[in-house]
Structure formats: C-alpha cells, structure tokens
Amino acid sequence: MNKKSILEPPVNGPLNGVKVLDMSRILAGPTCTQLLGDYGAEVIKVEKPGSGDDTRNWGPPFMKNVDGQDSNESGYFLASNRNKRSISLDISKDENVEIIKTLLKDCDVFIENFKVGSLKKYGLDYQSLSEGFPKLIYCSITGYGQNGPNSHKAGYDLIAQGYGGLMSITGSPDEEPVKVGVAVADLLCGLYACTAILAALNHRETHGTGQNIDIALVDAQIASLVNMGTNYLLSKQDPARVGNEHANIVPYQVFEVFDGHLNVAIGNNEQFKKFCDIINRSDLSKNKKYSTNIMRVSNRSELIPILKQELKKYKKDDLVDKMEKMKVPGGPINKLSEVFASDQVSARKMKIQMENKNSEKGFVELIGNPVKFSKTPVSYRHPPPFCGEHSDEILDEIMSKKDHKDIK
DSSP: OOSOOSSSOOOOSTTTTOEEEEEOOSSHHHHHHHHHHHTTOEEEEEEOTTTOSGGGGSOSOEEEBTTSSEEEEEHHHHTTOOSOEEEEOOTTSHHHHHHHHHHHTTOSEEEEOOOTTTTGGGTOSHHHHHHHOTTOEEEEEESSOSSSTTTTSOOOHHHHHHHTTGGGGSSOTTSOOOOOSSOHHHHHHHHHHHHHHHHHHHHHHHHSOOEEEEEEHHHHHHHTTHHHHHHHHHHOOOOOOOTTSOSSOSSEEEEEETTEEEEEEOOSHHHHHHHHHHTTOHHHHHSTTTSSHHHHHHTHHHHHHHHHHHHTTSOHHHHHHHHHHTTOOEEEOOOHHHHHTSHHHHHHTOEEEEEOTTBTTSEEEEEOOOOOOSSSOOOOOSOOOOTTTTHHHHHHHHTTTOOOGGGO
C-alpha cells in the first residue's frame, strides 16, 4: 500500500509495503504490531533511551546473552516484539520529535498507548499530525478510551479484567474472583487494534484518507463477555462464578479421573448419549431429567455429582481414547512442557526458532503465529531487538546520514 520498502528486503506477506511506527509498549500495542509485522509490515519500535519498553525488565526469566549473563530481554518482552527494529528516542527533545515526524512521512500507521492527551504537547497527537499526514492511520490504545469519566485513568490488564466484569465470572463460587492466567484484556485489545487497522487501511484504499482509531482495554474486555454479557442483558441477573463449569452447557467442565484430570465438553444431546455409553451409564441419557441440555442445566446439581463419582473409576488416557473413537469432545489438561513437546505443536509450527546474534545459543525460541496463509505466508525476519539496536541503521537509511549522536 506504500512505495517499495527501503528498510527491509521484500517479503511475500499480505502487508508487504505497509510501514508502521510503533510508540506502544507493554502488551496490547506490541501484540498488535508484532502481528502486523508477521503479516509482512515493516515495524519501527520507538523506545525510551536506556530503559526501553517496560516489559524488558519484567522477569525472570531473561534471555542469556553471548556471555551467558541475563540480557535485558525478558520472556515477557520476547513474546510480543519480533519483526520489529528498535530506535531509541527521547521525545522530550525537539530534534527527536522531528525525527519521528520524518519517519512518519514514509509510514502508513502510527500506534501509541500514552495516557490521553500526553502526546499533544509534543505535537504527536492525532489532531496535530493529521494536518500534515492526512493519509495516516493513527491508533491510540488506552485503559478506558479517549472520553468518558475514566478516560484519565491508566490502563492495566488486571484492572480491566476486574472493571469489565470478567473476574466476577471467573473462579469457584466459594473463592475470591480470579483473573485469567494470561493478560487476556491486553491481548484482546491488541487483536481488536490489529483488525481495526486493517479495516482502516482498506478504507484508505477506497477513499484516500486516514483516520483515528480509539480503542480501550476495558471496552475490549467488555466485548469479550459475549454470551455471558448477553445472558445478563436478557435476564438482568448477575451470573455466579461456576468454576470450570459452563453457564449454558452441561456437562462442560473439568472432571477428576483415577490418575488426574481431563476436560469433557459435551455440545449436544447425541454426544451426551455416547458419553453415557462410554462410562456405562446409559440410564442417565434415558432419564428425562438429563436427556436434553435444557434439562441437564436445570438439574446440574444432581447430575454433576453422579458423573464425578463415575469418572473417578477411569484412567485419563483410556477415557480420552474412548471419547475420541466415539467423537465425544474432550481432552487432557496439558502442562506447558507437554504442550510444546506435542506432535501437534510441531506439525503446526507453533514453536519456532529465530536466529539471534545476541543470544548465548545463537537463537531464541518463540511461539509461532497461528495464521496459515496459502499464498502469502507469515515471515519471521527480525528477532526481538535490544533497546535502540537499530538506531544508527534506521537513521542512516531514513535521515540521509544526519548527525544523531544525541540519540544514542
């Protein structure tokens, strides 16, 4: 969508030619820009000199450098910052703001996650930039959005999960509310941001103009409530925490078996009948109290204790095998060591290695991109960078050998 790249060798990704200036940090913005980079976009990450992205220090663990010592690249940072080059700029200096504006002359997308209004004093807010860059797509990620009574508040995943209702429906009913094991509000916000940017790029192709994208962690979290949120809007009843059970489907939960635990995810009445046959309790599927999902939900408190007692008689692998043969949904609850050692992960290339000259091993292991394009595959071109690793390179290419001693 832009002129041929002068920053990277050409790639065959669907976003080849798109250029992104990334002034975001932590997780939501970096998740978005890593995804754009995987799809072929050129991404320049602007970082604060010295410290860089906050997540660089969110460890241990850290990647070991060539000397066998901890680097400043934590596992958290490595997770969302490949396919980017890093330039360190102190935006409190006027000359560095001008460098950013020079970079923007060749960019399609600008993404930032500063507090509302923070970039205005540098002339890097949307209103200021849109005058000189009418085709620029400007994406702002904040905790609560650009307006509303909470717009001034900072955004954190934990706070978003709580404010947006997710924690109220996560966990066991007799315990405290629980957050999801990963920063799901940040991740969802990053994914929404990515799809919004792609939509804005398409709009620009048709209408020739850029636009501002305002996206909030809390909004993304509320949108993710899906059926649980709609259930409330229909019933006006706050849903209770049900642990690993499902609010609308029974049985759909974790069960203890003879040698561990497994998931059972019965999606329809025929599957329930087959499941009852497998555990030698066909009488349950014939009982009117349990024969349909509506009845199973209504009689959950009676049915689940019966199933719990029966499943303790079976070994995990035996039961999973029988369920697979009968096409009854279920499966193991893997530890991460089991996940990344699985044949499925290998077949789907969900664990990758990227060469990294800064690493003790000469490479770094990362989680692969889940999208499989038939004609324009994702590419892994740049390992997560050190802070400012490409400052000289980028300035030499873009700034025509301009003196930049004050930026190092």
